[in-house]
Amino acid sequence: MFRRTFTLGSAALCASLYAGLAAAQDMRAPTGPIEFTVGSGAGGSPDVIMRTFAQILSEQGLVENPIVVQNRSGAGHSNAYNHVLGLSGDENTLLTLASPVFTTPIVQGTPSVIDQITPIALLAESELIVLTTPDSAFNSLQDVVAAATEAPGRVRVAGGSSGGNDHILTGLLETATGTTITYIPHESGSAGRATFLGGNVELHFATLSEALELVQSGSGKPLAIFSAERRPEEVFANVATAQEQGVDVVYTQFWGVGGPANLDPAVAAWWAEKFKAATETAQFQTWLGENLYRANPLTLADAGAYFAEGQQTFRDVLTQIGLAK
Amino acid sequence: MLDQLFIGFATALEPNNLLFIFLGVLIGQIVGALPGLGPSAGMALLLPLTFGLEPVTAVMMLAGIMYGAQYGGTLTSVLIAVPGEASGVMTAVDGNAMARKGRAGAALSISAIGSFIAGIGSVMAVALLAPPLASFGLKFNAPEYFLLALLGILAIGSLGGSPLKSLGAALIGLMIALIGVDPLTGTPRLSFDQPTLMKGIDFIPVVIGVFGIAEVLASLERIESVQPIRTRLRDMWLTKADWMKCRFSIVRGGAIGLFVGIMPGAGASIASLLAYLTERKFSSTPEDFGKGAIDGVAAAEAANNAASHGAAIPMLSLGIPGSASTAILLAALILHGIRPGPQLMMQESVLVWGLIASMFVGNLFLLILNLPLAPVFAALLRIPYVYLAPAILGVSLVGAYAATLDITTVWMSLFFGVLGYLMIKFDVPRPPLVLALVLASLMEMSLRQALLLSFGSPMIFVERPISLILLTAVIAALLLPVFAAVRRRRDALRAGVGTGR
Incomplete structure (x- = not known):
C-alpha cells in the first residue's frame, strides 16, 4: 500500500494545486452516502468536531447525502489515513485532519499524507494554555x-x-x-x-x-x-501570553478536512463551499463559543498552504526532539 | 444529597426517559453479545441518533448501552466461549465449562444476579461517595498501575494447569503485545515494515481466534461424537446451594470491581481477573476453578459490571474517562453543549443525578430481561453441534471484521484460531495468552511512565505508600509458592522419618 501511494504523491500534489484553481469553477455534489473518516476513537476532539459538522451539515440542509462518522482509530491515525489514501478519486469519503495525520508519517518515516490528499477546509483552531x-x-x-x-x-x-x-x-x-x-x-x-x-x-x-x-x-x-493575544473571557483575561513573558512561542492546535488524492476539483470545491457555509451558521458559532475554539475559514488551496506550513512546523520540531525518522 | 437523588429519580422515571433507558440497555445487551462489537462501538454508532434528544435522555440511553453490554457479553462467553471483551475471559473459561456440564442457565442467571447486585452497589457508591472516591482514584498512577498489572501477570501463572505452560502462554501474549508501535516514542517495532503489523495486534482477533475458532477446529475432529449438551429444565435454574455459595463472591467481586473501576487507568478486565483470583483464595472448592466454578463466574461478572459503573466516578467528578465507554459519554455531553469537568456535579446536578438514578432503573431492567431469558438462551445449546459450529465460526469472523472494518483482522483471527487449536492439542492453557496481551500495554506504558516521573530512579515504587503495599503483594506472590514448596518438602521428609522409612 505504501509503495503505491508513494508514486501517487506527485500526481496528488498537482491535483491539489489544481483544486485550488478550480475554486471559481463549477461545483458538483457527490451522490450517495458520505463517510467522514476519523482516526481517533469516538469522543476524541477530532471525532467530536466531525460529528458536530456532520450534524450542522445535515440539520441546516446544506448536505442532503447521509453522513456517517466512521472511527478508524488506532496506530496514530494511520488506520484512517491509509484507508483514505487507498481510495484515490473516491467522492464519498473525507479524511479528518488532526495532528497525528501530520506527525505519524514523519515519526514512522512514511510518505507525507498531506502532500497526497486533496485539501478541502480548515475547520477550527484551538489555543493552548499551560497549567501548573x-x-x-x-x-x-x-x-x-x-x-x-x-x-x-x-x-x-x-x-x-x-x-x-x-x-x-x-x-x-x-x-x-x-x-x-x-x-x-x-x-x-x-x-x-x-x-x-x-x-x-x-x-x-x-x-x-x-x-x-x-x-x-x-x-x-x-x-x-500560547497565542498572539490574550483571551477576552474573564477567566483567562489575566493569563499573559508566552510572548508577553519573554518566551517567543505562538502555537495553535488545528483540525481540518481533506479528500482522497485525485478528487474531482468540482467535488472538492463543492465540499469547500459546504464546510464554509457550515462555519457561518449560528449553530456553529454557538458551538465555537461553548468550546472556546477559533474559526479561521480557509478552504482549498489556502487551506492546503496552511496545512503545508503546519506540516513544516511538525517536521522541524520532531526532528529537533529526535522523533523524526 | 437525598433530595438530589429524588430529583434524579423523578427525571429518570419520566415515561420518555424510561423508554430510552430501556432502549439503551436492550441495545447494550445485543452489542455486548456480539463478539467484536463492544459497548464503545455500539455507543459510537448510536451517538448521532441522540442529537435530537434532551442531553439527560441521551446520556441515560448511552450509559444504558455501556452497562447493558456487561450483561450481554456474558451470553457469548458462556454459550460459545467467545468473550466479547477482555473483561469476559474468565467467564468464557468457567462459564462455558458450566455450560458443557449442562448448567448454562445457572451460569447466565448467576451472572445476571451478580451483575445486578454489584451494579446497584456501585451506583450507590457513585451517589454517596463520588468526590472522595475520585480523589482516592487519583492516588493511583503509573507506579501503582505497573505493580497492579505485574500482580495480574504473576497470578496468571497460577490460573491452573501447569504453571510452566501458563507462564509460557503469558509470555507469548506479552510478545504479541510488543508488535506495532512503541507507545512512548511512536516508532514502529517488530513490524518488519508491514503496515498490518505496524498497527499492532488488537485483542479482538486474538480472543476470537484463540477461543472461538480454535474451539470449533478442535471439535471438528470429533464432530460425529459431539452430542448436543443435554440439559434438563431443572438444571437451568439456579439452586439454593448455588446462591449460598455465590452470595459473598458477588460482594467481594463487586467491591474489587468498584475499587479498580474508580482508577482512571485500570479497567474492567483487570477488575474481573483480580476478582476471579481473589475468589479462588476464598472458595471452598478452589479445585473447580477453570473447570466450571460458579463462584468464579459470579465474582468475575460482578466485578466487571461494578467496574463499568465505577468508571462513572472519575468521569462525573473530574471529567476524566476511565474507559473507552465513559470517553464516549463525555463526548456526548460535549456534543450537547455541556462541558465536563470537576464542576459538572454542581452545575449540571439534574443531569448527573438523573444519570445516577437511571443506572438503578437500567440495572433493574437488565435483571428482569436476563433472568427469565437465561434458560431460553441456554436451550440454544441443545442444537446439534454440526449446525452450531458454522454459526459460531460465522459470528466469530463477522465479529473480527466488525471490530476494525479491516479484512486483515479476519485473517489474523484465523491465524490465532490455528494457534489456539495447537494450544488445545498440546494442553497449553489459553487464558494466560489473552490476559497477558491485555495487561502488557498497561504494564509497559506505566513502567516507563513511572521511571520518567522519577527521573530513572526505581525508588519511586518504594516511596509511594500505595505502591509500597502493592510491591509487598508482588513479592509475596513470588515468594509464597517457594515457601509452600519448601514446607511441603520438609513435611514430606518428616512424614518419611515418622513412619521410619
Missing part, C-alpha cells in the same frame, strides 16, 4: 524557565501522546528558552490530565475549554497562553 498544580511555587512561565534552566529535565509535563500537540509545544518551548523539559506521554489527553490532577508532575497543557474547568474549580493554575 494549584500549590506549585511556579507563578509565571518565567518561573518554569528558571527552574528548567537550573535543573535540566526536572520540570515534567504530563502529556497526551508522543508527537502530539502538547509534545510539539514542549519542543518549541525548549528551543525558545534553551531548556530541557521531561515530557511524559500517556494513552490519551485525559490520562495525562489524571496524572496532572494527581499531583505527580509540574505542568500540563490544555485547550481552553479543558483549562476553563480546571481553572474555575481551582485544580490547575494557568501560567501562560
Whole structure:
C-alpha cells in the first residue's frame, strides 16, 4: 500500500494545486452516502468536531447525502489515513485532519499524507494554555524557565501522546528558552490530565475549554497562553501570553478536512463551499463559543498552504526532539 | 444529597426517559453479545441518533448501552466461549465449562444476579461517595498501575494447569503485545515494515481466534461424537446451594470491581481477573476453578459490571474517562453543549443525578430481561453441534471484521484460531495468552511512565505508600509458592522419618 501511494504523491500534489484553481469553477455534489473518516476513537476532539459538522451539515440542509462518522482509530491515525489514501478519486469519503495525520508519517518515516490528499477546509483552531498544580511555587512561565534552566529535565509535563500537540509545544518551548523539559506521554489527553490532577508532575497543557474547568474549580493554575493575544473571557483575561513573558512561542492546535488524492476539483470545491457555509451558521458559532475554539475559514488551496506550513512546523520540531525518522 | 437523588429519580422515571433507558440497555445487551462489537462501538454508532434528544435522555440511553453490554457479553462467553471483551475471559473459561456440564442457565442467571447486585452497589457508591472516591482514584498512577498489572501477570501463572505452560502462554501474549508501535516514542517495532503489523495486534482477533475458532477446529475432529449438551429444565435454574455459595463472591467481586473501576487507568478486565483470583483464595472448592466454578463466574461478572459503573466516578467528578465507554459519554455531553469537568456535579446536578438514578432503573431492567431469558438462551445449546459450529465460526469472523472494518483482522483471527487449536492439542492453557496481551500495554506504558516521573530512579515504587503495599503483594506472590514448596518438602521428609522409612 505504501509503495503505491508513494508514486501517487506527485500526481496528488498537482491535483491539489489544481483544486485550488478550480475554486471559481463549477461545483458538483457527490451522490450517495458520505463517510467522514476519523482516526481517533469516538469522543476524541477530532471525532467530536466531525460529528458536530456532520450534524450542522445535515440539520441546516446544506448536505442532503447521509453522513456517517466512521472511527478508524488506532496506530496514530494511520488506520484512517491509509484507508483514505487507498481510495484515490473516491467522492464519498473525507479524511479528518488532526495532528497525528501530520506527525505519524514523519515519526514512522512514511510518505507525507498531506502532500497526497486533496485539501478541502480548515475547520477550527484551538489555543493552548499551560497549567501548573494549584500549590506549585511556579507563578509565571518565567518561573518554569528558571527552574528548567537550573535543573535540566526536572520540570515534567504530563502529556497526551508522543508527537502530539502538547509534545510539539514542549519542543518549541525548549528551543525558545534553551531548556530541557521531561515530557511524559500517556494513552490519551485525559490520562495525562489524571496524572496532572494527581499531583505527580509540574505542568500540563490544555485547550481552553479543558483549562476553563480546571481553572474555575481551582485544580490547575494557568501560567501562560500560547497565542498572539490574550483571551477576552474573564477567566483567562489575566493569563499573559508566552510572548508577553519573554518566551517567543505562538502555537495553535488545528483540525481540518481533506479528500482522497485525485478528487474531482468540482467535488472538492463543492465540499469547500459546504464546510464554509457550515462555519457561518449560528449553530456553529454557538458551538465555537461553548468550546472556546477559533474559526479561521480557509478552504482549498489556502487551506492546503496552511496545512503545508503546519506540516513544516511538525517536521522541524520532531526532528529537533529526535522523533523524526 | 437525598433530595438530589429524588430529583434524579423523578427525571429518570419520566415515561420518555424510561423508554430510552430501556432502549439503551436492550441495545447494550445485543452489542455486548456480539463478539467484536463492544459497548464503545455500539455507543459510537448510536451517538448521532441522540442529537435530537434532551442531553439527560441521551446520556441515560448511552450509559444504558455501556452497562447493558456487561450483561450481554456474558451470553457469548458462556454459550460459545467467545468473550466479547477482555473483561469476559474468565467467564468464557468457567462459564462455558458450566455450560458443557449442562448448567448454562445457572451460569447466565448467576451472572445476571451478580451483575445486578454489584451494579446497584456501585451506583450507590457513585451517589454517596463520588468526590472522595475520585480523589482516592487519583492516588493511583503509573507506579501503582505497573505493580497492579505485574500482580495480574504473576497470578496468571497460577490460573491452573501447569504453571510452566501458563507462564509460557503469558509470555507469548506479552510478545504479541510488543508488535506495532512503541507507545512512548511512536516508532514502529517488530513490524518488519508491514503496515498490518505496524498497527499492532488488537485483542479482538486474538480472543476470537484463540477461543472461538480454535474451539470449533478442535471439535471438528470429533464432530460425529459431539452430542448436543443435554440439559434438563431443572438444571437451568439456579439452586439454593448455588446462591449460598455465590452470595459473598458477588460482594467481594463487586467491591474489587468498584475499587479498580474508580482508577482512571485500570479497567474492567483487570477488575474481573483480580476478582476471579481473589475468589479462588476464598472458595471452598478452589479445585473447580477453570473447570466450571460458579463462584468464579459470579465474582468475575460482578466485578466487571461494578467496574463499568465505577468508571462513572472519575468521569462525573473530574471529567476524566476511565474507559473507552465513559470517553464516549463525555463526548456526548460535549456534543450537547455541556462541558465536563470537576464542576459538572454542581452545575449540571439534574443531569448527573438523573444519570445516577437511571443506572438503578437500567440495572433493574437488565435483571428482569436476563433472568427469565437465561434458560431460553441456554436451550440454544441443545442444537446439534454440526449446525452450531458454522454459526459460531460465522459470528466469530463477522465479529473480527466488525471490530476494525479491516479484512486483515479476519485473517489474523484465523491465524490465532490455528494457534489456539495447537494450544488445545498440546494442553497449553489459553487464558494466560489473552490476559497477558491485555495487561502488557498497561504494564509497559506505566513502567516507563513511572521511571520518567522519577527521573530513572526505581525508588519511586518504594516511596509511594500505595505502591509500597502493592510491591509487598508482588513479592509475596513470588515468594509464597517457594515457601509452600519448601514446607511441603520438609513435611514430606518428616512424614518419611515418622513412619521410619
